[in-house]
Amino acid sequence: MYSPRTVTPSTDIVVIGAGLAGLSTALHLAGAGRAVVVVEQASGPGGKAGVFTRDGYTFDNGPTVLTMPDLIRETFAAVGEDMDDRLELLGVHPAYRAHFHDGSALDVLTDTDEMAEEIARVCGAREADGYRRFTTFLQRLYDAEFDHFINRNLDSPFDLPLPHLARLVALGAMRGMESKVRQYLRDPRTIRVFSFQALYAGVAPHRARALYSVISYMDTVGGVFLPRGGMHALPQALAAAARDHGVTFRYDTTVERVEMTSHGRARAVITTAGDRIPADAVVVTADPALAFPQLLGRTPRRLNRMKFSPSCYLLLAGAARDEATTVPRIAHHNIHFGNSWRRCFDEIIDRGTLMSDPSFLVSIPTVTDPTLAPPGHDSYYVLFPTPNLANGRHDWNSEAPRYREHVLKTLDERGFTNLAQQPQAEHVLTPQDWQARGCPVGTPFSAAHTFRQTGPFRTRNLIGDNIVLAGAGTHPGVGVPTALISGRLAAERITGPSTPLVHTAPGRHR
Secondary structure: OOOOOOOOOOOEEEEEOOEHHHHHHHHHHHHOOOEEEEEOOOOOOEOOOOEEEEOOEEEEOOOOOEOOHHHHHHHHHOOOOOHHHHOOEEEOOOOEEEEOOOOOEEEEOOOHHHHHHHHHHHHOHHHHHHHHHHHHHHHHHHHHHHHHHHOOOOOOHHHOOHHHHHHHHHHOOOOEHHHHHHOOOOOHHHHHHOOHHHHHHOOOOOOOEHHHHHHHHHHHHOOOEEEOOOOOHHHHHHHHHHHHOOOEEEOOOOEEEEEEOOOOOEEEEEEOOOOEEEOOEEEEOOOHHHHHHHHHOOOOHHHHOOOEOOEEEEEEEEEEOOHHHHHHHOOOEEEEOOOOHHHHHHHHHHHOOOOOOOOEEEEOHHHOOHHHOOOOEEEEEEEEEEOOOOOOOOOHHHHHHHHHHHHHHHHHHOOOHHHHHOOEEEEEEOHHHHHHOOOHHHOOOOEOOOHHHOHHHOEOOEEOOOEEEOOOOEOOOOOHHHHHHHHHHHHHHHHOOOOOOOOOOOOOOO
């Protein structure tokens, strides 16, 4: 049986970063009896899952789609806690509402029978039959992929379990994602709904591998949730549990470097204030592209060849609720697809230009939790994909005001009239702002999940004798579920393998 490498026995651990990956690491280490200090440069937990408040509005400025609640439950269980005592998850129904250029709309429902009925209503009975066959494929893909490739440490490609790898190949997981979806679905609208998730992985659907359809399964079949109080309630709850179980947090503290022995072993963390925090092992949750040169004092050659995901322009704003618009058109998560689907990806990924026919996301969390805005108002999270700073050549200091007008005009055309004409408590994040927040090449989505940057080919999470990585830049990659998994995998590099909860495929019970 394969046994992943671990560091030599370690008692005192320093975790750099209090984002979701760092918090997960800390909880799993604390549950295994280790003494843990978490060092975070911000004033509180969350990392990229941050929060912005103004004038009675609460805006999440990181991820907005929460799936796989069993992984959250597992993280709390590491210290004997029950998630329900710390966090209330609200179901998001529909998971998405997809809007298309022809004026039609399709609700994405996580109940298979209800979704089949919705597809039959919008696209016809034949498409609904294809959807049912597609969900069967997704369930088989999840079963073959999750526990054996995503949810375990890998030291090299030779650690991939061959029987399960063969099963993935037989399922067609190595084929193109979009071509695999077209094997079951024919309507351009359903094809887009079940392939746009490739953008989460930083790859165009027509270039991504079908194995990334597991992302589609997690949300379009498994379900989407919102913590009461917004996404930031998740890191707050995780941090509270960690504190109660002995984890020490040092906020407003920036790490300058990891102190190494002459043999390349970490022995302490040095802060910019000159404090020295001794450590038997160090877990770094910063992106590898920053962690290596800034904290570890070296840059592996492969990092210079790294391909990064696209970035985004993010508008956070509030507006008075327009009941006439809200009831028939607006859901919690609204995806607006432009007409030129493939050209959209060619522009932001290959050409480094802004979308000429935009596809974008509008999340309105107050549809699910009205407390996130003043009475009679809604909070909005508007995300337009853009090139990252390596692919694009845009000066966002001058581009941002013009692009804001473009975004507001587009929102007005798509029915968000109150938001477009009278935005309140407005806050904008551009690729340049993401870079200032510590995101390489200005993208919050880290390295793209190309084939050569996935699984055992991604930056490994064990560096030398006792330095471990966690977070989006290492295995298993980008997203809230994967951040929690990466934290557990990082902890297991120190404690040895644990026995994770048995993960029932999301949606299997329906």
